[in-house]
Amino acid sequence: MRFLQPTTWAEALEAKTVHPDAVAIAGGTDVMVAVNFGRLRPAALLDLTRVGELQEWGTEDGVVRLGAGVPYARVITELGDRLPGLAMASRTIGSPQIRNRGTVGGNLATASPAGDAHPALLAADAEVEVASVRGTRTIPISDFYRGVKRSALAADELIAAVRIRPPSGPQQYSKIGTRNAMVIAVAAFGLALHPDRRAVGTGIGSAAPTPRRATAAEDFLAGELASAGLWESRAELPATTAARFGELVASAAAPIDDVRGTAAYRVHALSVMARRTLGWAWTEYRTSKEV
Amino acid sequence: MSAPARTPAGAPGSLTGPGSSGGVGTDAARPDGTLKVRGEFAYGSDLWMEDMLWGTTLRSPHPYARIRSIDVGPALAVPGVRAVLTSDDVPGAKVYGLELADQPVLAVDVVRYQGEPVALVAADHPETARLAAARIVVDYEVWEPVTDARTALGHPRWNQVHDGTAQVTELSRESAHLHPEGNLVRHLKVRRGDPAPTADVVVVGEYEVGMQDQAFLGPESGLAVPAEDGGVELYVATQWLHVDQRQICAALGLAPEQVRLTLAGVGGAFGGREDLSMHVHACLLALRTGRPVKMSYNREESFFGHVHRHPATMRYEHGATRDGDLVYVRAAIYFDGGAYASSTPAVVGNGGTMGIGPYVVPNVHVDCFGAYTNNPPCGAMRGFGSVQTAFAYESQMDALAAELGMDPVELRCRNAMEQGSEAITGQVVDSPAPVVELLRRLEAMPLPEPAPDDLRHRPGGVSNTTHGEGVRRGVGYAVAYKNVGFSEGFDDYSTARVRLEVVGGEPTVTVHTAAAEVGQGLVTVEQQIARTELGVDRVVVAPKDTAVGSAGSTSASRQTYVTGGAVKAACEAVRARVLERAAGVTGRPAAQLRLFDGAVVGEGLELPLAEVLGDDAVEETLEWRHRPTEAIDPETGQGFAHVQYAFSAHRAVVDVDTELGLIKVVEMACTQDVGKAINPQAVVGQIQGGTAQGLGLAVMEEILIRDGRVQNPSFTDYLIPTILDMPPMRIEILEYADPHAPYGLRGVGEAPNISSGPAVLAAIRAATGLPLTRVPVRPEHITGV
Structure with missing residues (x-):
């Protein structure tokens, strides 16, 4: 097995072009598990931990550009205010050791339907910045997931960063596991209210072949909020609206029975999580100052 | 041919510890504690020799299949491979086992569970060995597995009823025998009192306990070194060196003196290391290649490499008077033993003889079965047959209390066993049994x-x-009891060698036993007892090996009792000789002298041990036994089966998100009678750990099996409690001495593992109002979807 260790982004892209079958490794929390269990024997590993650019985040035109190699621990401590949904998702991930190693870029590259960052990224309308020696392109998050552990990434491309607009409204994230920490999601849900655009963002995890949005639920809720003038009035949300939102989120899922939970439970849990997170987000919106 | 025996890196050394002292009853510090906390302690997986080979195991992918042929040629052709072995290469007995020799060292013609070892490879590098093993061609004729204990026995299935007598709705087909003698490993009967009792109030329940894993952190590991005498030295992480030695000798066709075992660092056991894993395999490869061979399972292989806790299905019927006095209990208990017997007969013994809990009941009818199936073999795990039944009998007590409109604790106290009570075996409980307290x-x-x-x-x-x-709180209680030590007439003994000498001017005791330290702290207890009995601060614990006689198993909460008893007795023998010498020196009668603080003391006398001993060492080796037990009557289950009982009780407080089915255990409280806390801090540790393991079974820990196949062989999906799942504890330790035991002590480790889970289950029931008859409780059981 070749071990490639570029120290600059240009070298990394060059290496990926020369070795398109190389598996990129950052925190190694997915890759090394697969290697240790004998499920992955790549021709080459492309270690990205020496590429300094990937370890940074910054703000460009008001958009947060999160380098693909920034670990979850830093998302929590440095970006809790700017990226609240992603930070909440990050808090649910693994143990402190895993959060010190694991990265959002790695979560995207693995593209597991159970990846914890995905629902938050979907709800926030994130964009994935990918690059190769051919150039850089930006993929809307909704177009990124293409199948179980498959993404829109080409063989010669690497994930450079994720671009996320800071929130104009509350964000929430909720995840079901059968233990109270260090657990893979049985089902997860991300929610973002976008008062600036009068829109709603959602993301569903572990309940379909890919992470996905619940667009019917988004449209329903945005419509209800608009027609009742709730964005402006900040009045209480009718319980029936929250319940219907929950049902629509659940109906967007296409889960399976597996060792972690049944399809029926996942659907049920999504409806509860969607209803509850909406309640929390709306309470936060109602009680926050108008900007 | 064979290389000279050398000591590998990672082999255990003597332990003395940080120099802190403390005798019986103190929180003496562990001699291995600092090493472990600093990450410097060598475990079995750390063993290393420069010229060693790596062994690996090819395992069956099928739960049940005939082996038509095995072609090892492609594996042997891999560069770096030094040996490939099958059952044809086992020179001695082809089968082994703790109680019945029924498990092949390597599969012979048939595989009976997924993961059964079929062939072995030794190679220069572990990756080479794994690659070569994958190239072995095994032609299987796949058979349909038998995956249900009652089906295996041809017994009728129960109707799922909870409020009346179960109806037989269908007779299942009688399965083909998985073993020549049939699929019944053991049927234990307890018959007591009126065979057809009636009662005012009757409660019937059916319960199911899933398959729990020991989930020890240090995987099965060892290193076999061929010796010049044609024998082998085996360094291995295990629970009972001498029972391993017996089985290894039989398989290798070697004499006991040719197979020498040393305990490697053990990273947890909980029963999962009672059976052989890689022991014979590494020895076979080492003897074939003439090179040291290391084998160390990874986490996934570990799930296939050791036995698990028996899953159980149980049907209980409790009858009581309207006042709440138990009139009768009928119970049918099925343990799924999996493909091979392992400890199933003894598990059935415990499950049956203690199967109704620490209660006094005049009329009892218990049938307890252990069956062969094509599921993974099940055997010893902390609590050993009592964990499963406690879920059933304590659930029954709660159901009965509800039926009677009585407080569940009140009902338990009303029927509680006490000193002088008769257990359902007719055995009189002849030491304190403070269940009510x-x-x-x-x-x-x-x-x-x-x-x-x-x-x-x-x-x-x-x-x-x-x-x-959606969060509701519930409170639940459970009480349990468990036999300590080996039962039913087993000759349960330990051997201790104790030497007292002066080293570098300092009186020093060396304690040498074969008792496995698996993390529980026996090495500390050995030091404490020697300090108390010999008045010497510096106590060296020699490496555990077969150069000294058997200590019996580190199981059944027995080592502090039995090996502790042996060390105490050996110290007493050493002390008697030292005092005799001192009597000769001082002219005082030995009876007026004692050992204290490194000296012989008497009235107005303090004679340093250095002056009594000079350059001489006083050494005694002796075997020590607890009082004998006896076999129970095969038709009635009556007899003096158990030497001692341990009692514990738990109160669980649980918050349940009733809408999502998620659980937070808020607090666990435990009371336990330990007779005498030899090391109170270690006792608390055992109670905390046992409680966590019981909690785990109640709410998350299960090896999921489908059609005989393990679905979750990893810590990703076999979940054990984290610090956010295991709450703070309130612990009260009682010390009512058992007059039959050394220092009055009782075994500690298992009881809290038994009462913990049923208390959690009771609390979840209290919070949700649901019957919940299966553990682990999953979110779906609470939400109903």
């Missing part, structure tokens, strides 16, 4: 406050699933 003390403890506004204290934890919505 254990429960009353729990009841008297204050209840915890409502959960603070902090996700970490909510069901779901930081996963942010509730801010209080």
